[in-house]
Every structure is written in C-alpha cells, then in structure tokens.
Amino acid sequence: MSDHTIKIAEIKLTEAEIEAAVRVLRSGALRQGKECEAFEKEFAEKVGAKYAITCSSGSAALHLAYMAILKPGDEVLVPSFTFIATASMVVMAGGKPIFCDIDPETFLIDLKDAESKITEKTKAIAPVHLFGNPCNIEAVQAFAKKYNLIIVWDAAQAHGATYKGQDVGSFGDFVCYSFYPTKNMFVGEGGIICTNNEEFAYKIRFMRTHGQTGKYYHTMLGLNYRMTDVEAAIGREQLKRLDEMLAVRRRNAEILNKGLTEIPGIRPQKVTPNSKHAWHQYCIVVDKEVFGCSRDELAEKLKQKGIATGIHYPRGLHQQPIFEQMYGKQVFPNTEYVAEHILALPVHHGLSETDIEKIIESIYEVRKEL
Ligand SMILES: Cc1ncc(COP(=O)(O)O)c(C=O)c1O
Known part of the structure; x- marks a missing residue:
C-alpha cells in the first residue's frame, strides 16, 4: 500500500475562513444575525437568484420548501436514486414521495417514468442535480408547466453547476443547497434555499423561526432551522474561492474523462448537454463482464494502491427498508443497475494532475493484473 492515500474528499478551511469564524466567536454574536443576512445577499447575487434564505442543513432546506407548498397527502415526484433527504423530507412535511426511475447514463430523473406517475x-417534482450534473432544466420546466407542478430542485451537490450558461441556483421555485463538509462548499452544517418567488421566500424565512412574524407572535408553524453566524461567516469567505475550487474539480474531471474513455467496461456519468457539471462526485459505472472485475473488487484493489473510493448510493430509495415498509416493494431497473455498479473516484479541489493521473494508471494496472 502506498503511504500517500488519495482521499475521496478534502475538508480543510483556509486561514481566512478560520479567521472569519474566530471574528464572530470573539464578538459573541453567535446566532443567526448580520453574517447570515450578508451571506444570503452574496449567495443570491452569486447564483443570480432574487432571494436566498440560510438554514441549518440541506435537509432543513428541503423540509422548509416542502412545508411551504404541501398539504397532507400531496404527492411529489422524486428520483429513486438520490440521498434519502430528497424523499424523506416530503414525508416529514406531510406528503408522499412517488419514486421515478433515472436515466442510466446521466443518473438523473427520467421524465418519461415521472409522466406515468x-x-x-x-403537487411538485423534486429533480436532483446528482453529483453536480445539472438536470435538463428546460425539459423539467416544460414538464412542470404541463402538469402545473412546483419544482423543488435538490442542488445539495451542485454549487456552481450551470445550465445554458446560467447557474442552477437561478431557476427557482426552490433551489436547495447543503453545506455539509463533503460538499463543494462546506461550513460544518448548513443549507440555503434560493427562490425567485416572493411569497415562497416570505414563508420560508419565517418557518425557519417557528413562524414568528412578530415578537412571540406566530402566524404559521415552523421549526428552529436557523444557521449560525459562525457558519455564515465561513460561507461568505468560502464563496470567494468557489470558482477556483470548481476550476480544479473541472480540470480533474476532464483528465479523468480523457483517461478513462479508452478503458473497456468503465463508463463515466454522462454530462447533460449545454451544461457545466460541478463534479461534487466523479462516478463511473463498472461493467464486470467487460472490465473483468466487479465494482467492489475494483474498489478494494484501488484501496490497496492508496486510492479511496466511495459508493453513492448502494441501493435505490425504493429499496431502503423504511420505504419498502411504507410503500411496498417497487422495481426501478436503471436505478438498481446503477446502484450495483457505481463507483466514485476522487476528483476534489485538493488533488493535483499527478494524483489524477495516478488514479487512471491504477485502474489500467488493476485491469492488467486481473
Ligand atoms: C442530494 C442530497 N440532498 C440532500 C442532502 C441533505 O443535506 P444535509 O446533509 O446538509 O442535510 C444531501 C446531503 O448529503 C444530498 O446529497
């Protein structure tokens, strides 16, 4: 095993980010305040949204969006291949997630399957820009218009992704982000919701603080889903280097794309046309028959060569015990195939071109050694 392990994520704050947090800690103004307000303005400006509302996590962002629009029993179309929060927050807001299969190449929601549901x-559709790959936004918008649906975009993994030159954060009804440590922006715990709809922005802003529209005066129900000013200060500072971090991820992904296309049995996620992927994860599908060993065997062999990998996600949401219990057994062939064959390779902003070349060489070596 090599002594230099290539990790799957880089979670290191800069001195400027640490100083920003310390400045707030010293001030004693720990709760949601001026830093959150400034972060909201700066994030909205960055993505081109009218409003941005900070909150305590990406899950909280989704929950608030769903709470703002759902009545008990309302259905939301959700891809079956995503992190659980995209669907579980629908349930927590009183709705029912209706799972839809994915496209086997882009790994994004299949609108044909959605149409049949x-x-x-x-009431709504919750497309996920999975791993930072933007959905075909115009197609989703046309679909939502046809069926009069609200769109809750799950952009937890898509900071900086663009569609037709426009940041995915600017296409709101709701665009929900996470700042969890492995994400393209990482402040600890945190989330933000972008929207262009004034009424939605108003509701969410107050639902985030127990629906309190005046001092101890509550006109709606809500939760305590506030971000703290410490996290917001880190976020404000980090936003300044988002483009730089993304440029490294994109360079790394390009090298991987070039290097891996020649390897039979390895298929990288297909990028949606007219878009710029944010490469939160760089995922490949491993065809055992063609490549020569399974995804799990490849992961193990790469580990021995000092390369960490990840499996996002090992099963579809419809296969999660809780959803099987709630909604019975369902079958989504594309989701199940991808879940069984997918592998995430390191792509993050802390990796050099040499690191990425080592990943490619190691996959070639694994194949040769079979
Ligand atoms: C697609 C997706 N949606 C929602 C979330 C939830 O975000 P958080 O962990 O900040 O609650 C995540 C985080 O892993 C995610 O990947």
Missing part, C-alpha cells in the same frame, strides 16, 4: 394529487 402523474395523478390528481401530484
């Missing part, structure tokens, strides 16, 4: 109760 439309009922009178369908």
